[in-house]
Amino acid sequence: MDLINQLVSTLGVSGQQAEGGTGLLMKLVKDNLSGTDFGRVLGAEPKLEGMMSQAPESGGDSLLGMAGGLLSSLGSDKLAGLTQIAGGMQKLGLDKDTLVQFIPVILQYFQKQGQGDIAGLIQKALPF
Structure with a gap:
């Protein structure tokens, strides 16, 4: 099963939400x-x-985008990235709880492919 199908079946999101959410997380990675x-x-x-x-x-003129820019300027890059991703997830119609649920599914996907080292890199790059 590919990553998108795994996200759709595990989380009950649409294919578009699975692709967009994964893309946003990979931008942060x-x-x-x-x-x-x-x-x-x-x-x-x-x-x-x-x-x-x-x-x-994920940024733009939204309040979340402005908060991300402010946090980034204060040196909180990972937190700023989270804020910006939350804005993108909102555009996809996903909430923050769903965002967090993407991560273990993505990590498990790579581990099942025999790529635990890649899962480790992704986990290292995500601030939560």
Whole structure:
């Protein structure tokens, strides 16, 4: 079963929500990993790059986007990233509780593929 189908069946989200939410999380992973490590993540699942490009913009003029910018300027980059992702998830019609539920499903997907090292990189890059 591929990652999107796993998210849909486990969390009860739509395919679009699964792709968009995964894309948003991978943008945060990209921001918090070195280029080399993120390249390893993309190499393990090439579809992630397309999901990232399909993900809704998460900042913008919204209050969440402004809060993310403020937190980033104060040096709280990971917290700022979470705030920005929450804005993107809201655009997808997902709440913060669902956002958190994506993570173990994604990690388990990579572990089942025999890519525990990739799951470890993703987990390291996410602030929660």
